[in-house]
Every structure is written in structure tokens, then in C-alpha cells.
Amino acid sequence: MSAFLTILRRDLRLAFREGGALGTALGFNLVVVSMLPLSLGPDLNLLTRIAPGVLWVALLLSALLSLPRLFEADHEDGVLEVLATAPLPLEMTVVAKALAHWLSTGVPLTLLAPLLGLMLNMELSAYPALIATMLLGTPAISFIGAIGAALTLRSRRGGLLIALLVLPLYIPTLIFGISALDASSLADGNVSASTMILAAITLASTVLAPLAAAAALRMQVG
């Protein structure tokens, strides 16, 4: 457990002190969201209606940006080989790294979302539900993304390829993230079926994705 926490703490410290990664993701999110009103016209009613979808898609794209770095730096300097032969199972290492990715990308992006919601004229009453569903769904993005990052470690077009491999796998998260938002803004207080499915996707990816990612990593460092 202490090895797990050490990796988690190390990756978080690297993510925040390295700079750039977090700032790029937040800046990219801001730019994507501000492009849409420019292309669709500044009709406030339309923006209110499409705001949740826009925020979710922008969040997905921004989270993709930092995924290639998940294993790349450790692969380059050989740390990954040490981690692969360490007593801590590689699966748990992947969990720690994906969790660090979520804490350093998913959570900040979620916290930025209400601010961007203001720009899209989103209703204030929808904010708690927006933040709750995003916090529930973003771990799945990091964990499923870890599979893509592990698979493309040695490929020649890493960054672009991750988008092609991982975005189709994100579609269920996106669909249920948005339908959970619709449902929860209608019936406040009740947990809707979509919210439960969203939670199920997150839990299943937390358990299953590290297995696939660790298997892919072992083939490349062993």
C-alpha cells in the first residue's frame, strides 16, 4: 500500500510541478468551449440547451491531451522497467498512475466546467448535477485512457492514434454522462438509472482497464 501511495504522490507531484500539462488541458478546454458560440452564433437559448454536451465533449478532448504522457516519460528513462519488476503488481501501478491522472486532469477540468457554463448561459440550478456527474464519469476517462496510452507506447504516431483508439470507447461514458445530467436536472434528489449506469461504467473500467493496460505494458518492457 505504501508503494502504491508513493507512486500516486510522485505522479501527482510531477504533474503539478512539471507545469504545462495542467495549464494546457485547462487552456485547451477554454478555447474549445469558446469556439462553439463563435461557430453556432451567440443565441443564448440555443447555448443553454447545448451547454452540457459542449462541456462534456470539451472535457473529453482536453483529457486526451495529457494521456500520451501517462507512461511515456517513465518508459523513456527506464523507470517503467523497474516498476514492472517491482513487488507491487503492475496492475496496481497502473491504478496509481491513472488515479494521479484523474486527480491532476479530470478534477481540475470538472472544477473549470461551471465557469465555462457561465459563458454558455447555463442555468445555475444545473451546476451541482453537472459537477456530480462529471466527477462520477471522469475516472472512467482516465482509466480507459490508460489502455490507449499503454497500447500506443511504442507506436510511431502515439498522440493521434490514442484519440482514434480511445474516443470510441468513451462514447458510452459520454452518452450516460449527458443523459444522467438531463435526468437529474428534471427529478432533483432522485438517483436516475443513467447515473447508476455511469457509476457502473466508472467502477468496471477501474477494475478491468488496469488489467488490459498492464498486459500491454508487460509486452513492451519485458
Place this chain on the structure above:
Amino acid sequence: MALSGWLMPALAAAAIAVIAVGLWLSFQAPPDYQQGHTVKIMFIHVPSAWLAMAIYLMIAVSSLGLLVFRHPLADVSAKAAAPLGAAFTLLALVTGSLWGKPMWGAYWVWDARLTSVLILFFLYLGLIALRSSIDDETLAGRLTAVLALVGIVILPIIKFSVDWWHTLHQPSTRFTATLDPVFRTPLLVMALGFTLMMIAMHMKAMRNEILRRRIKALTLRTVERAGQSAVVPGAAG
């Protein structure tokens, strides 16, 4: 190779014969009382969609075979099947959208079945792209196998999408019950023909891949031998 050498042309000939009969039956079939002649798109659309899913299942089984039993032929099978699967998925999507225009009034509808088949198409593209982006062929095969196994979650979603979400695409046809024999017979014949065609094409693609690997191995050995014979006089002199 010896077996597939005579089996492949035989299967190809059988596929051509069965598809010819199927097409003849399709043109003989009467127009539907609601859909008119457009109902005949079904004879292409449904077999393509079946094969799109069946090929993914075959790739997943091959991938499991590669990862668990390390059988080299499993990798050849998975590699040869991916472009075929992508082609049949595209065929299902295109014929479906041509059928959708007169029936639903739009070429594309964001319905659960259509969307999940589109994801399947993206998965096939991902398999092909991942394999082509890694230089080491053995590694590429094994990583692609991992991706194929991850992607298998989409198959039950496609299969049951019409039952879980009641959107535009009609639910699965229960053959014996709801489909009239005048449509059922050509559909089954066409499905058989398409399957034979797929097996023949897959076999041909596998043979090509095996030959390509043999040529590569032979070239490597020739280069190695040339290198040795070049070194020996140098060492002696």
C-alpha cells in the same frame, strides 16, 4: 496451406454460385406491401451486418488464441480479418443508410443500433491503425490482440441495442415467426453466400500474409548469409 490451396477456390466458386442463386431469388421476391422494392436492400444489409459482428467475434477469438496459446496462425487470422470486417461494417452502414432514406426520411439517424455499429467501424479502424503504427510485427500483433479483447464489450451492446433502447431501428426479426418465406428464403441463401465469400476472402488474405512472412524470413536469411560470406574473407585476410 496445402488444404487451403484447393479449398479456397472451391469455396470461392461455391460463394459465387450461392450469391447468384440468392440474387436471382431476391429479384424474384415480390415487393413488400409497405416498403415496395426497397425491402430487397435487406438481402444485402442483413448478411453484411451479421458478418460485421461475426468477424469481430472471430478476431476476438483469434486474439485470445494468440495471447493464451501463442499460436502464430491466430495472429495471421486476426490481421487478415480486420480489413474484411471493416469492409462489411461499412457495407452494412451504407446499405442501411440507403434503406433509411426512403423509409425513415433521412440517410442517418442517431439511433442506438446505428451508433453502436458506427463505433464497431471505428474499432476496426483502430485495430488496423494500431497494427500499422508499430514496427515490431510480433509486438504489434499482441498489442492489437489486447485492443480487440477490450473492444469486445461493444458486441452485446450492438446485439441488444434494439431491445434496450426502443428507437427507430426495428427489433431483431424472429425468422420463423414474422418473416414471410418469400423473403426468408432469399435472405438465408444470401447470408450463406456472403459467409462463404467471407471465408474464401479470409483464407486468401491469410495465405497472402503467410507468403509475405515467408518471403520476409527468406530475405532476412539471404541477407544474413551474404553478411557471413562477406565477413569470412575479410577475417582471413
